[in-house]
Amino acid sequence: MMELACHSWSYNDLSLEDACGTIARIGFRNIDLGSGPHLDLEEAALHPGSTAEKLRERFEDYELNLTDLYVVLPYINDPDPDRRETQISLFERLLPFALALGAPGITISPGVIHSDGEAHSLARSVPALLRMIQAAEDTDLRIAFEPHLDSPIHTPENVLLIIEAVPGLSLTLDYAHFVMQGYALGDLTPLLPHTAHVHIRQAVKGRLQTPFAQGRIDLKMLLSDLRAADYHGVLTVEYMANVGWHGTMPVNITQETVKTRDALRSLRQGL
Helix, strand or coil: CCEEEEEHHHHCCCCHHHHHHHHHHCCCCEEEEECECCECHHHHHHCHHHHHHHHHHHHHHCCCEEEEEEECCCCCCCCCHHHHHHHHHHHHHHHHHHHHHCCCEEEECCCCCCCCCHHHHHHHHHHHHHHHHHHCCCCCCEEEECCCCCCCCCCHHHHHHHHHHCCCCEEEEEHHHHHCCCCCHHHHHHHHHHEEEEEECCCECCECCCCHHHCCCCHHHHHHHHHHCCCCCEEEECCCCCCCHHHCCCCCHHHHHHHHHHHHHHHHHHC
16 A cells, blocks of 8 residues: 655744644654755764664654655756765765665755756766765665756656666656646656655646645546556655745645545545
8 A cells, every 4th residue: 555644845834843743643654854944964964873863763752654855955967066076975975864764765856957058957967866876776775866847857758868877766756846847647657667756736737836626636547547557655745835936826734735635545545
């Protein structure tokens, strides 16, 4: 059965303790943790054991299981080689922390589109991702990347290009980033065999986030497609507070998270 999780990023306006408490109180037993207000990457790299221990204790306090660690490193494909090296090296230094934390996997951004354009940014993403995969090859960590609208990898075609170019790399699929561009769920079917983790929130063409009732993502079809692809990973509900980003609409995050959770639970039972 596909497990359900909630992303800590949904509650970036709260402390990690309050975010964990809220996520647990609305019925989740799994949490995705992302860098940002809840996780200082430099601190984690410098003090992997003690940082991981504090986080594990927090999750245990609320009986939450960690299902993914999302590390945002937007400059792994920067035109400046020193800036690239700094961020790729930080990823390498974070591996002991991820292992101490007990993370089943790490999701990374494939970088962003830089000033010299999408093609050059995409070309630099490949060696960066190759190096990151190689750094983790002696671990059991699942390394996945998330295609997103600010990255040079945001079409199904480019996703498959990267998967082919970087053996061992898997995919964290956020459907909303594709639906916002006008893609149908069927357009994403070729990506599903490579998908190791899933993010879900409602969206529509032109809006990366909508209230549940206004969204156009057919959750029944989504789950059916994942089941047909033999997906056994986690479904993480991820609503966001960064209003305006690619048309992101303001929502009551807890209410919309619960609506999405309940719909997924019901449909999952039906499958």
